[in-house]
Amino acid sequence: MSNTELSLQDKAKQRAGFKAAEYISNGMIVGLGTGSTVAFTMARLKERISAERLSIYGVPTSLQTMMRTGALGIPLVGLEQVQTIDITIDGADQIDSELRLIKGRGAAHVRERIIADASKRIIIVADPSKLCADLTGPIPIEIVPFSLPHVLNRLNQMGGTIQVREGVKKDGPVISDNGNIILDYQPITILDPMQLETVINMIPGVVCCGIFAEFTHKTTVIIGEENGPRIIGL
Ligand SMILES: O=C[C@H](O)[C@H](O)[C@H](O)COP(=O)(O)O
Numbered sequence: 001m002s003n004t005e006l007s008l009q010d011k012a013k014q015r016a017g018f019k020a021a022e023y024i025s026n027g028m029i030v031g032l033g034t035g036s037t038v039a040f041t042m043a044r045l046k047e048r049i050s051a052e053r054l055s056i057y058g059v060p061t062s063l064q065t066m067m068r069t070g071a072l073g074i075p076l077v078g079l080e081q082v083q084t085i086d087i088t089i090d091g092a093d094q095i096d097s098e099l100r101l102i103k104g105r106g107a108a109h110v111r112e113r114i115i116a117d118a119s120k121r122i123i124i125v126a127d128p129s130k131l132c133a134d135l136t137g138p139i140p141i142e143i144v145p146f147s148l149p150h151v152l153n154r155l156n157q158m159g160g161t162i163q164v165r166e167g168v169k170k171d172g173p174v175i176s177d178n179g180n181i182i183l184d185y186q187p188i189t190i191l192d193p194m195q196l197e198t199v200i201n202m203i204p205g206v207v208c209c210g211i212f213a214e215f216t217h218k219t220t221v222i223i224g225e226e227n228g229p230r231i232i233g234l
Pocket of ligand 1: 034037090093104107109112
């Protein structure tokens with residue numbers, strides 16, 4: 001797509017995504033997130049690989065990213081082949097003032113959390129619409145299919161509303177890359193993101209939810225503002 005065809009929001013994503021690619025240097029192992037914003041980072045990395053002979057290996061967080069990087073020719077390694085990941089670049093659905101996140105609109109948050117945890121540093125790329133004073137939800141939750149009635153019961157006891165995410169081009173529930181079901185849980189309020197994350201993640205059957213509150217100490221956020229990328233955090 002040419003630059004003139006991009007929407008204003010896509011241009012903002014592009015500014016953030018391109019800026020993040022500058023943080024990558026020769027020899028790095030790079031966690032590659034999922035979604036439309038980090039797709040711009042991957043496009044820029046492909047250019048740097050050709051123009052500067054940049055030598056990197058990516059660790060993908062989803063089948064979508066695996067397919068995109070395959071098409072771009074970015075070399076990949078599996079998590080089992082690396083000790084640690086130098087930097088992970090990923091998107092987010094909501095970012096609060098303390099750099100806590102909600103992720104998982106694309107149902108990739110389980111693998112994204114694993115890669116984030118294995119990374120020395122995390123760079124989150126986003127357009128300005130993702131910034132908020134406080135996280136509000138909905139919160140994506142990946143669950144083992146067998147546990148559906150139990151998890152629905154437990155979340156109902158907590159209040160709020162829950163939807164089993166359904167496919168757009170598929171009848172029935174969305175199935176994640178891990179073979180699981182995705183719920184979208186709208187709590188009444190999120191007073192303490194870390195506490196709510198812990199409570200949801202402890203429900204048997206939940207693989208994990210999309211609140212990422214534990215990585216703020218190693219997170220940088222890049223917002224693609226109109227007059228240039230804004231860096232928040234480290
Ligand atoms: O499951 C999807 C991921 O958490 C994405 O990183 C997140 O939804 C942001 O995606 P986008 O950059 O397309 O807004």
